[in-house]
Amino acid sequence: MVLAVPALSADVEEKSKSDAFVDLDGDGFDDATADDNDNGIPDKFEAAQKSAEPAVSGSLGDIFNQGELAAFSAEDILSKYAGFCKRQFRTRDLAIHRGGFNSGEGFGPGNGIGIGAVSAGCVGPGCQGP
């Protein structure tokens, strides 16, 4: 019964038949959802918020887009970064697997800190290597 109620999902409503819902990373959201600024929040969820109030960057004054720092060609760096991220996103089900001798490390907030890091045999933040 639960499976047969796709109408609950906004993602599904927005999809055409040729553009299926795909969730390779298992977070319950469609992987095709755009996130152009790569902040982890899909653009469609930010759009409503942005139209209702000033952008976050505005409230901070975009302090890093002024003066000498801007001369570092941040856009160029970020375009290379963004290009790699798109490829990396497509392979997120290839980069990790969820069993084996290090299983259990993936549970939790996923930043390598806290209890999970300790129980996995290495203590504290940054145990996962580079």
Next chain:
Amino acid sequence: MKHRGTLLAFILLTSCSAFAAGVNVEFTAGVGATNNLVNDSSNIYDAYSSASVNLKAYPLSGLEISVRGDNTYYRETIGLSSLLGGLKLTYIPIRAKSPLSVFLSAGASGRLYHNEFSGFDNNIAEAAGSIGYRFSPGVSARCGVSFKSTVYVKSDIDYKRDFDFFAGVNATVLGGNSFDLEAGLAKTDFTHKDNVYFVDSIPPGWDFPWPYRMWLLEFVGQSENDLTLFYCSPRYSRSVGFKTGISLMYTVQNFQNYHDEIVYGFSTQYLSPWASVWEGQNVTVNLKSYLVPQCIVSAGAGYWDKTYLKTMETRHLFYFQAKEESARRDWQTRIYMGIQWPLALHSGLLLEPNATVEYMKNISNKPLYNFSNFAVNAGVRFRL
């Protein structure tokens, strides 16, 4: 740690230079506290702070070179404080729109602890390769291999080498229901304590006096075996409402060729690589939500039933004492909740404060491992 200020200044200077040279820079810093640092009945409280810098360069399309430095400092158990340095190469040769995807990576890292834990100083080398194919918009399959070698440079544990193979399929059915099934084999070399040569030479039924057993102990040697683990893990995920996603995952994993061999313990050496090696099953449910404006809220709960390798602890004076004891078995419950607040600036820079709380309750057939643990963390990530 006396030169922390100098180190911080050096990292900042290096990072600014790297940014100017066209390298992506990411900083993270955090503080945390736990009421059970080593996850046993000792209930050792500690607080820690951490800082890391990650420099990433993209010399070719699809290639990322990452250099990382990491410093962790514990307030009470200072010996656990450590420094990590590492290099990693990731190559993804095929464009995202292709139905075929290939992932290749290789890396090396080294971690240094303070003097009292320097036996756990280690160097890690790892490599992985995997391939995936999208048969249709809603159906894809994948497989891959990975290798990880951990060398304990000052310890008699010496090394641990893991090989993994996995394969999986992902399919979407009935609109927005995603099913994922993954299975794999993992193999590791392991050195275990062994007196098999002497036991074999003793006639069955003979009961030797203690002094002879003690003499035997002197000749307990070490042998090397392969340990194989098979796992299978189905997962179901879907959206619930407009801004919330949920996933339910079950994993079962079993040793294939384990015959009660004894490895070094981890009650006092919890940094041991064997702390994460177990057979059993677990089920987890995870939730992710964008309901809080501009924030990512995640939460999860999980239950584990784990049986570990037999271990020789410091309380065991003799080898046979460890041999006669049953293996450690744990029934563990964990819950966590976290919130991230990513602030994307117009120039593409990202500032992300985050905080998490976690709770773990562990019940074990060994009284030493009956414990609970509550931990809080707060940090910030900054990407230039």
